[in-house]
Amino acid sequence: MVADYEIRLEDIKDADAALRPYVQRTPLLSAGALGQMAGVELWLKAENLQRTGSFKVRGAFNRIRLLGPEERRRGVVAASAGNHAQGVALAARELGVRATVVMPEAAPLVKVESTRGYGAEVVLHGRDFEEAFAYAQALHRDSGAVLVHAFDDPAVIAGQGTVGLEIVEQLPDVQLVVVPVGGGGLISGVAVAVRSLVPKARVVGVQAAAAPAVYQSWRQARAVEVPARRTLADGLAVSAARGGVLELLRRWVDDLVTVEEDELAGAMVLLLERAKLVAEGAGAAAVAALVYGKVRMPGARTVAVVSGGNVDLNTLVRVVDRGLMKTGRLLRLHTRLLDRPGSLRQLLEVVAREGANVVTVEHDRLAPDVPVGEADVTLLVETRDAEHARLLLTQVRRAGFSVHGD
Numbered sequence: 001m002v003a004d005y006e007i008r009l010e011d012i013k014d015a016d017a018a019l020r021p022y023v024q025r026t027p028l029l030s031a032g033a034l035g036q037m038a039g040v041e042l043w044l045k046a047e048n049l050q051r052t053g054s055f056k057v058r059g060a061f062n063r064i065r066l067l068g069p070e071e072r073r074r075g076v077v078a079a080s081a082g083n084h085a086q087g088v089a090l091a092a093r094e095l096g097v098r099a100t101v102v103m104p105e106a107a108p109l110v111k112v113e114s115t116r117g118y119g120a121e122v123v124l125h126g127r128d129f130e131e132a133f134a135y136a137q138a139l140h141r142d143s144g145a146v147l148v149h150a151f152d153d154p155a156v157i158a159g160q161g162t163v164g165l166e167i168v169e170q171l172p173d174v175q176l177v178v179v180p181v182g183g184g185g186l187i188s189g190v191a192v193a194v195r196s197l198v199p200k201a202r203v204v205g206v207q208a209a210a211a212p213a214v215y216q217s218w219r220q221a222r223a224v225e226v227p228a229r230r231t232l233a234d235g236l237a238v239s240a241a242r243g244g245v246l247e248l249l250r251r252w253v254d255d256l257v258t259v260e261e262d263e264l265a266g267a268m269v270l271l272l273e274r275a276k277l278v279a280e281g282a283g284a285a286a287v288a289a290l291v292y293g294k295v296r297m298p299g300a301r302t303v304a305v306v307s308g309g310n311v312d313l314n315t316l317v318r319v320v321d322r323g324l325m326k327t328g329r330l331l332r333l334h335t336r337l338l339d340r341p342g343s344l345r346q347l348l349e350v351v352a353r354e355g356a357n358v359v360t361v362e363h364d365r366l367a368p369d370v371p372v373g374e375a376d377v378t379l380l381v382e383t384r385d386a387e388h389a390r391l392l393l394t395q396v397r398r399a400g401f402s403v404h405g406d
Contacts, residue, residue, distance in 0.1 A: 005244035012161035028170040038290035040302040048309025052086040060087035062159030079136035082111025084150040089118035151185025161189025180285040181205035182236040184245040191252035208233040209258040217241035232281030269323030280311040328386025335403040357382040
């Protein structure tokens, strides 16, 4: 199994030369403000600005370009939560190959419509990637179409590795590269490229804590299955590690960590505000690990791979509010007041005196668990930052209110 996954630097360089007409050389953007938060010199590898909005197009093009004449005639089939789907659809269209893509029924609408827009036939099937992949395998067996796996394929991994090649070209003295991890194809290719060219550099992967299959497998040195829960990082929601990829990870990757949902949301907001970049949950994972202290290498010349930017706008609106709460820009205050004139005004005066802005007020004296003569009050207030939020809570309590915030 390991021999099948002996990805060499030469494989990645060959892919890089072949893909030049099809993929963009994405920018490496300095991110001073985010770097200060993380304690590193930080650059962002902006794969969210790649064609189709994700790095996935690299591996898809590299795999499909290597098809023989008979394989091209049979076409390709793939399974994906969205980004690999778009990469396969675009690559197949530009290389003149018919493509069918199976996506989970809950796949983000923007990714489904974009995949169709690139010319692929889209089949919605299953609750998650694993069920979609099982159906894609059935189509592969029945139709003879070539299965283009999202990550478990040497040619795909070599294509993804061109991200690492570009990082070293753009920042030759890089010391730390932090990469989102779903199935492990991206970080495998990046690690081979980076560590081959800069042996002393560290490569660290980041998974969503809600979908930690590869993280757990890497820690236990064996492939384990961990059902993925719902996560903002839908592109990382893989339930099982693959043996060949796991061997690459254990050989080339220095560490794996996980990040929580509120940390993903916070990182998405920070990327919007501080870097003017739209990142999906998976794309923000590396930044989340750095700014929330999951990866520490003080002062290191660091690259965070922003792997994709295909986020549904409705999701983005909800994430912004959640991210603002994580970063201390929104605070929800809960308290119980005496139900008499002036009680609410007194609370609001404290909030105003501390320079916070009230967004919403919920005042309920009729709920069954509220004693007669009292009222439950919830305020959503805008604050400057986490320190301002803590100060506001302190001052409200000093004014005599029993309050908690989230």
